Structures are given as C-alpha cells and as structure tokens.
Amino acid sequence: MATTKLDLKGMSCPMPIMKMAAAVKKGTSGDVFEAVCDDAGFEPDVLAWCKETGNKLDNLTKSGKDITVVITKK
Amino acid sequence: MSADAVQEKIKELEERLAKVEGNRSNMTMVLFSGDFDKAMAAFIIANGALAMGKEVTIFVTFWGLDVLKKPTMTGAGKNVLEKMVTMMRPKGPSKLPTSKMNFAGIGPKLFHYMMGKKNVTSLQNLVDTAVEFGVRIVACQMSMDVMGIRKEDLMDGIEFGGVAAFLGSAFDSNTTLFI
Incomplete structure (x- = not known):
C-alpha cells in the first residue's frame, strides 16, 4: 500500500481539507495518507471530514502547532 | 399483518430509504449578496x-451576479439604464465591497x-x-x-436558469443556504 505524505502547513481554511480530499480522491482503497497542518481548525475539520466521507482516521498527534493525521482511504 | 404484507412493507421502506440516502449528497445555495465577505463564506x-x-x-441572483462578472464587461450596446447599472456595479471577485467596514x-x-x-x-x-472541481453555478x-x-x-463554465432550476436542485438537497 502506498503512503502519501501531504504538507498542508501555512494554509488556512478551507485549503487543507480541500487539498487532502483531492489527494485521497486520487488514491485507491487502502491507501494511507499522512498529512501535517498547522491550522488550529484542522483537527475538528479532519474529524468531521472522516466521519462524513467514511475514510478512516488511524492516528492524530499534536506537536506544538503541528497536527499530524494518518488516514486510510475507504 | 401477513408475512407477504410485511415483506412488501420492508421493500417499500428500503426503496424510500435508498431515495433519502441518495439525496444526502446534495447541497444548494442561493448567492443573493454581492458583498465580498458573504461571497467568501459561500465559496x-x-x-x-x-x-x-x-x-x-x-x-446566483441579483447582486450575487457581481461575483461572476468578468472585469472586462462593458456597457456597449446596452440601453441608458443598463449602461448605468453596468457602470455602477463592481465587476468580479477582486472589486467587491465588504458588508461591514467598507x-x-x-x-x-x-x-x-x-x-x-x-x-x-x-x-x-x-x-x-469551485468551478474546476464541479460546483454547478x-x-x-x-x-x-x-x-x-x-x-x-x-465567467465561463457556468449555467443559466430560473427559479425552477434552483428549486429542482434544492428539493434534492438536504442542505440549503441563502447568502
């Protein structure tokens, strides 16, 4: 399975979620995406996005302003 | 209720559920405002x-149309009132006023x-x-x-329609907004 890294740092709403959705859309089921973002709104956005789209949030870690998420495509 | 009637009822409910779930994917907005901040929210x-x-x-209706205007739009070939409206309204996203603190x-x-x-x-x-990735305007x-x-x-890539075009889409949506 391919793991795609996404650097979403420096972006503001709605770009991080848009970029992530676009990247995940291109992948196939089971692909893993690791995205890092420093927008404070990213965490609730990712949670809502995963819940709505059915993609699986495997991990969410925070370090300073950076929020890193690991997602598996549905 | 007989077993057949129960089966019949289940089938009917499943069909209705499929219809409801199918409609979940849609969202319809009216963009009435030509204010920069409100257009930002909409998009x-x-x-x-x-x-x-x-x-x-x-x-997109009334003042909202200002958002879709090409900056090159002119009043050429229009009547006096149309020319006046063309001249007085902003043309395109970079020219819009804000609703507060303009x-x-x-x-x-x-x-x-x-x-x-x-x-x-x-x-x-x-x-x-929005247009590139398939938002229908x-x-x-x-x-x-x-x-x-x-x-x-x-701007290019948009459609033109009336109230039925909006309603047809709104009736199929589970989220509708008026901005």
Missing part, C-alpha cells in the same frame, strides 16, 4: 462541501491584506477552484435580463 462552504464528497449547486472601498483592500497575511486563499481562487437569467447582463459578461 468556502461550497469548496468544503465538495471536499466532503457532496454535489453542490449555487444559484469605508468607500478601503475596507476590502484592508481585508485582502489581512487575509493574505494569514494565507487565506483569494475569492477569485475559491471561485475558480447557475446564474439567474431574469436578474441578468433586468440589469442588462449578457452571458458573455459573466
């Missing part, structure tokens, strides 16, 4: 909904600067992205006729 929501896998329709046009410059500092993407970019033909706006005055 951020549209792009967000798109990212969440929804089908999005924006019905300060005769200084306000939008201030907000563009502040948004740029925070890496907020421009309204023009949000509009272009329907310009209100009646408002266009009233204000002398021609199809070629508005």
